[in-house]
Amino acid sequence: MESTAGLVIVAVLAVIALLFLVMRTKLQAFIALLLVSLLVGLAVGMPPGEIITTIEEGMGGTLGFIAVIIGLGAMFGEMLRVSGGAERLAITLMDKFGEKNVSWAMGLTGFIVSIPVFLDVALVILIPIIYSLTQKTKKSLLHFGIPLLAGLAVTHSFIPPTPGPISVASIIDADLGWVILFGAIAGLPAMIIGGPIFGKYIGNKIHVEVPDYMMEQVKDVDYDRDLPSFISVVSIITLPLVLILVNTTSDLVLSDDSTLQSVLTFIGHPFVALTAAALLTFYVFGIKRGYKKEEIQQITTKALEPAGIIILVTGAGGVFGEMLISSGIGDILADAMEGMQMPLIVFAFIAATVVRVAQGSATVSMVTAAGLVAPLIESFDVSEPMLGLLVIAIASGATVFSHVNDSGFWLVNRYFGLTEKQTLKTWTVMETIIGFVGFGVALLLSLFV
Template structure:
């Protein structure tokens, strides 16, 4: 396929998705499904293969994300009903003040996001964002965007996040220096793309609607006696701690033995979230006086509003798979490789291209680093650590419609497609551009 035809098909597909959902008010799942199939057919895929490709992409994404969303929502429901989210919100407000709450959420996002993927960190923290927005009478966007920006930055730039470890290995970068550069570049990037941009855009996006999830988390009176702050923080950090243990399992025990296998098992995001959710049923449920029947009711009723979110996340995965299987993404990557640009810029550009083509930041980072890594071994004067950072920055660019995070943000924050593009897509693009700028600046001193 011609690279220029591939670009044209991708642009037309994305434009069609935006227009059909935003202007003609057609159900987003139907739009994503229909446009994905039409894209594949226009690219020359046989009809049955086009359908199978969409199903495979949807299933692959939902195999992980649906579990994360379901368990994270149950944990969030227990935090809300027990008053745990209110306790954390009161503590944060007391320490940071209402005027600095967006900065506080950015710091929390940076800390929580280190060992977890974006989707996991987001479902863990969104109930807290809902509660803080209500308590401080602050627009949800002003709290949730800094949190999301911080989670995205840690995903892309700061080891030991799993995604950055892929690029670190491909470039043979030093771990300590990569972490140092990740913090030095990632912190101002998160600040500018998060609290600063959120302060600018919040009054300019127009009215938003309250999602069903927000309503169930905040449309109730908190209990008279709130759970202890440390107990509530433990419930949130439990999956984070378990995942950190899983990441460091090979340092704690010999790879392949029983304890090592067990640590990897409990450190799996799905298992860690399940353990944390079961723990919350006790420490925030029955130990707080709720009956087992009430805890069961909470865990059942909170799943209803997640149905559309799960469908849209899956459809975004199907859309991305069609781009890959139809050859559109590889043709665009070939076009990018033909551009004669500096190595830092090439790595960033390739990551951007793969990000748009597949929707996955992790795939973008691993693909771009896999292509540029061998080239770096024969080049001189380019920092492998900055290559990791700049590849990660490009991997989150644009916040495209085939990214599961786009639809998560849209539904959880009650935004339209247009509003999500003006908020989240711009935040992701700012992270990419600022990451590139700071990396090029840093390269002058290495």
């Protein structure tokens, strides 16, 4: 089946099949992506040997980079969690911002904490502080909770080394320095509008108390317990980001044969930057705080468990993208987009949005959309900065319209004691604001790069 119409039909059926397998049969996304990739190869008449080779290349090419990054990031984040670094950030920022601006402090706390720590874990760590503030001020839980959620959601979607943007960057071969830079530029206004501004508005509309079944959590807040210093927490979280950004900048301003450029490229490579950050975390938040070497080993080993499935799903997304390239479907999609005169960044956002609304998982949405975008990149004149913006566009599309098929929806529903209708009015609207603001900034920046 090599006709244009046939390839288009295969592409459409592939996405439908993927959604069906994930949503209706509840097949694990890793298996679903692999199975659909196999079916695409068979449907377009690829020889069996070529199909297997394509799977190997897609998986290996993706995992060679992403497995290292996500593994290091997971250990780094778990050590920060265990040491109390997240609480230190929240408490210090609340003190600096003052009582009137606590919602801004919570937004910034979420923004920083979610760089190394998974969103759901960060929420569980910090929710007792939100409960305590609600009890103390008698304001709606949403007044403080929405800014925190917005900060967590923005960096979880936009800024490496969180799995989503890392996965997309790996599949479409984007430079992490540009992703970090544009993620911050798009993420800050998204956090501000979706967090403190929307939080104040919705907090006045819907008054929510601490759920009765969560009252024990309020008593667990110990503001006097020994925590790491604020400076050490912020320094170690930002260290790998700064090194990666310096690497990206050095490529622009220094000649390729410069010794300094070679040194900066090495220490600013994500492998080296995150290894340095992880080792510092083990020492500063582990050994210096009295943890035994065996305990640190147990903590960091446990951190790799949730990372494993994300790594595999992303690898399968790389296989899906590689199969679309090898089958010729990517060329057909590129021609169709040129015919419609649709910018690649708009297609990236729409593709991620459709998958997000259909099946719920932000990670699966990002990986699937990246797989659809990857084959198109060769047909367009895409610069390094533009690849970074494509990552943000995909992340934005995978953030909007969170509803009942998204695990994050139910996490917030439970911890905030909301009805389904209230969760749609709060969490869903907040996520949609973040996604559209992020995409709007990325689209605007795309006019200049």
